[in-house]
Amino acid sequence: MMGGMQKSLLLHGGVLVVLFALQFVLPAYHHGNLARIMVLASYAMGYNLLFGYTGLLSLGHALFFAAGLYGMGLAMSQFGLSAGIALMVGILLGALVGAVIGALALRTEGVAFMIVTLMFAQAGYLTVLYFGAYTRGDEGFVIAQADRVLLSLDLSDPTVRYFAAFSVFCAVFIMCYLAVQSRFGKVLIAIRENEDRARMLGYDVARYKLAAVVLSASLSALAGASYGLLFGYVGASFASVQYSIFPLLWVLLGGAGTVLGPLIGTLFMFYLIDLSSGITTAYMLIAGVVLVFLTLFAPQGLMGELRRRVWRWLP
């Protein structure tokens, strides 16, 4: 009889194997979609660390995604840096922005935290538009195919792109899996469950929360920078409020506070919109109705419900 830990390892390892194997069987269209989904799911996993595990609902994560995206894009377009170094610049910029925003926004809590993060993200969006001379504003800019080379691999090639997206997903997935099982992760969950009690056990809650914001921002920035590199476009729409709402929706649908939830939520939402937009121009109406039903019948998200009903060992 397998214990919870073995089952969990088997399930999560199995998901990675399936994602790796799918590249050999999927038709070109879905192959491209899945690469995109894996990068966006990495963004959602970063978001989940803060929202699902620490209990901090941010409405400004587009700022961190955009910090990675623009940090990487501008490093290449303005300073001529190579893709690898530009990727690092993007991640570091995301971490730095996360540290500054975290230090300020964590002075508030609850609804005020949501509003403050939203306001910072809006300020970031407007900054992108204001410096249009460099960012090309609404229009955005394209990263030349010739520049999208990492370790001598052409990232614009669909096979390489899929593998790169899978690598980013794997790195974030494994990091999140280990983080939530670690001492750090357990303390984050304790803070989510009862902040005062965590403090009364001797934990410096403010420091843990700031660390969670910085880690979450760094993972979001990694996703943003990877997205720009793999798909060759850096645009202001990724800094808009819509991209702050998306990860919240993906995580809620998939199951907040579960490692697999963000992937399931992103996959579900991506294909829901993709399929419904093929049926009608009012596709958001279909998506909305499905979301209402899901919220009614699976309020803890798909993986959250599965954990509540069947797989209690699910991390």
Next chain:
Amino acid sequence: MLRLEGVSAGYGRAQVLREVSFEARPGEILCLVGRNGAGKTTTVKAIMGLLPLMAGAVRLGDVLLSDLAPHKVPQQGIGYVPQGRRLFGELTVGENLAVGRLTNGKDASVLEEVLQLFPRLEERYGQRANTLSGGEQQMLAMGRAMCLRPKVLLLDEPTEGLQPSMIEAIRDATEQMRDQGVAVVLVEQRMDAIVALADQVALLENGRMCGVLSRDAVATEPKKLAHHLGV
């Protein structure tokens, strides 16, 4: 050991405690007794640094606790089991105990001691805390506080709403902590528990101290104690 010296505290501008002073000594159980609203829980919160003091001081030996940030108070060796238990419901029994142990340099032997004291927790080790019965939750709350290896243990009505067999287990654990040299501050409303456990009783009325009874005085002056109990 733990000394309150003229502590005044409250919520915002509403003062609840007025110059409360007492000392909890190692290897003794001090019962904090008073009617509802007398300031028992407020006293415990003031010790833990959850409320700013308006006057006075809280000391643990030579350390001035009232000068420390709230999260540093437990690090000095103060375990706190609040009213209503307040567990981390989504974490398992084992994880709750692990979180309690982390600030104690990962002392592995303490876990064995806790599980020995509360064998029921070992049976429920992998179960989420929010699926435990009330008594088991209380055991877990106490076990988690004990994981700190506290010098002082603050228990806020630990047997409230529990069935008799569970009350017995909690009382046994409290006595065991005392026998190990821990100074226990117990907020309690049950006469039988106070008579059975207390080495001294601090009486609170309207936020003021109105006397300290010794174990003998509790036995000889039950009316005085009864006056300060109940609603």
